[in-house]
Amino acid sequence: MTRLSAELRRDRLIQAALTVIAREGVHGATTRAIVAEAGMSLASFHYVFPSRDRLIHDVIARVLRDQQQVSFESLETAGSPREAVRLGLDAYFELLSREPERELAMFELMHYAMRNPDFGRLPRVQHASYRATARELLEAGAAQVGFAWSRPVDEVARLLVVMVDGMTVAWLADRDDAAASLVMDFIADSLAAMTVPAMQTLSSTAVAR
Amino acid sequence: MTRLSAELRRDRLIQAALTVIAREGVHGATTRAIVAEAGMSLASFHYVFPSRDRLIHDVIARVLRDQQQVSFESLETAGSPREAVRLGLDAYFELLSREPERELAMFELMHYAMRNPDFGRLPRVQHASYRATARELLEAGAAQVGFAWSRPVDEVARLLVVMVDGMTVAWLADRDDAAASLVMDFIADSLAAMTVPAMQTLSSTAVAR
DNA sequence: GTCTATAACCGGATAGAC
DNA sequence: GTCTATCCGGTTATAGAC
Numbered sequence: 001m002t003r004l005s006a007e008l009r010r011d012r013l014i015q016a017a018l019t020v021i022a023r024e025g026v027h028g029a030t031t032r033a034i035v036a037e038a039g040m041s042l043a044s045f046h047y048v049f050p051s052r053d054r055l056i057h058d059v060i061a062r063v064l065r066d067q068q069q070v071s072f073e074s075l076e077t078a079g080s081p082r083e084a085v086r087l088g089l090d091a092y093f094e095l096l097s098r099e100p101e102r103e104l105a106m107f108e109l110m111h112y113a114m115r116n117p118d119f120g121r122l123p124r125v126q127h128a129s130y131r132a133t134a135r136e137l138l139e140a141g142a143a144q145v146g147f148a149w150s151r152p153v154d155e156v157a158r159l160l161v162v163m164v165d166g167m168t169v170a171w172l173a174d175r176d177d178a179a180a181s182l183v184m185d186f187i188a189d190s191l192a193a194m195t196v197p198a199m200q201t202l203s204s205t206a207v208a209r
Numbered sequence: 210m211t212r213l214s215a216e217l218r219r220d221r222l223i224q225a226a227l228t229v230i231a232r233e234g235v236h237g238a239t240t241r242a243i244v245a246e247a248g249m250s251l252a253s254f255h256y257v258f259p260s261r262d263r264l265i266h267d268v269i270a271r272v273l274r275d276q277q278q279v280s281f282e283s284l285e286t287a288g289s290p291r292e293a294v295r296l297g298l299d300a301y302f303e304l305l306s307r308e309p310e311r312e313l314a315m316f317e318l319m320h321y322a323m324r325n326p327d328f329g330r331l332p333r334v335q336h337a338s339y340r341a342t343a344r345e346l347l348e349a350g351a352a353q354v355g356f357a358w359s360r361p362v363d364e365v366a367r368l369l370v371v372m373v374d375g376m377t378v379a380w381l382a383d384r385d386d387a388a389a390s391l392v393m394d395f396i397a398d399s400l401a402a403m404t405v406p407a408m409q410t411l412s413s414t415a416v417a418r
Numbered sequence: 419g420t421c422t423a424t425a426a427c428c429g430g431a432t433a434g435a436c
Numbered sequence: 437g438t439c440t441a442t443c444c445g446g447t448t449a450t451a452g453a454c
Binding site: 042043050 | 446447448449450451
Binding site: 174179182183 | 335
């Protein structure tokens with residue numbers, strides 16, 4: 001029909017794939033389902049992607065790129081480290097509750113990548129990207145509220161990702177909001193215990209043990 | 210060939226399925242691959258299972274049943290709550306390191322069940338089973354080493370499962386043993402902070418806040 | 419570049435002989 | 437009860453017209 005550039009077509013297919021994967025799972029994201037979602041023909045798919053696996057690969061890469069745009073808004077009203085962490089967790093949980101399939105899809109994509117040797121180090125990169133995002137948030141929170149982390153921030157970021165991932169897995173399985181709230185309280189308490197009041201003249205890294 | 214009872218045949222197929230799922234993932238566990246692993250014909254499969262999905266369902270149920278047999282041995286030498294938790298975590302990590310695909314398979318099975326409405330509450334049950342096992346270990350550890358949990362043990366169990374799941378996801382993605390060790394130290398410290406010295410005359414539940 | 423049509427294959431499930 | 441042979445729907449990928 002209308003002539004589209006290969007780049008635009010790739011973008012649309014990746015976006016459509018993400019939608020279908022969230023709705024039907026990686027298994028249900030067949031090339032047919034994806035092109036139907038994108039409103040194009042099956043042949044057009046193979047004009048821009050050599051294979052379905054290559055598309056899945058690029059979907060993961062896209063997710064990693066886009067996820068960097070996290071919101072720092074929720075931190076602005078926090079009065080204490082604990083509150084800053086708790087507000088950030090609330091914002092995440094709100095996202096998780098609104099689109100559970102989206103988060104489930106992230107796990108499915110990671111596991112799919114782990115099973116396919118062609119995906120190489122992508123699972124590793126995906127997890128590193130999560131930690132990098134967590135680190136940014138932790139540093140932004142510290143700057144915003146005025147405190148420093150008493151451990152290397154990379155360590156704190158890893159612990160945060162571990163706990164948030166675990167909480168997500170649990171909530172996806174049992175959909176227990178109250179239990180998730182309990183876990184978030186625990187996370188907030190744990191991270192708050194890793195902070196020290198800010199020193200004006202020293203950078204936060206210099207304060208770390 | 211040799212005549213087998215339906216029950217025995219079911220057992221063998223479930224066992225074979227578990228092997229194939231660990232090796233190839235849920236996606237790769239086709240009926241053909243499973244019967245090849247079990248050394249029987251495709252028709253035999255459908256003689257005892259109405260469908261592949263029903264087999265997957267039963268595989269999950271089997272896993273839940275068998276997992277109860279956890280080892281309490283590692284706790285015996287512990288001298289403190291923190292050490293007890295750390296030893297338990299070491300034992301788990303040893304298992305994870307030895308058969309990573311097995312743990313990956315557990316996640317895949319849970320996610321597969323989440324995507325299929327026919328599986329009903331099975332994901333919920335699966336997670337509840339993990340927590341129940343964690344609870345048993347926590348109670349055994351307290352009894353063995355001689356301390357009590359200062360929070361409801363169900364809460365502690367949930368936090369433990371959340372952290373262990375998160376650690377597992379992270380390690381499967383990046384295979385970073387040192388980072389996992391750091392996380393296990395954190396878990397041990399966190400749980401140790403939730404203990405109080407045992408009172409001889411009161412049960413541990415009576416001591417909980 | 420984009421489409422329709424089809425090749426080539428694979429998977430779950432079944433028929434029917436033994 | 438157990439097997440071989442087959443059906444049938446669905447999947448990726450490609451051929452070839454426009």
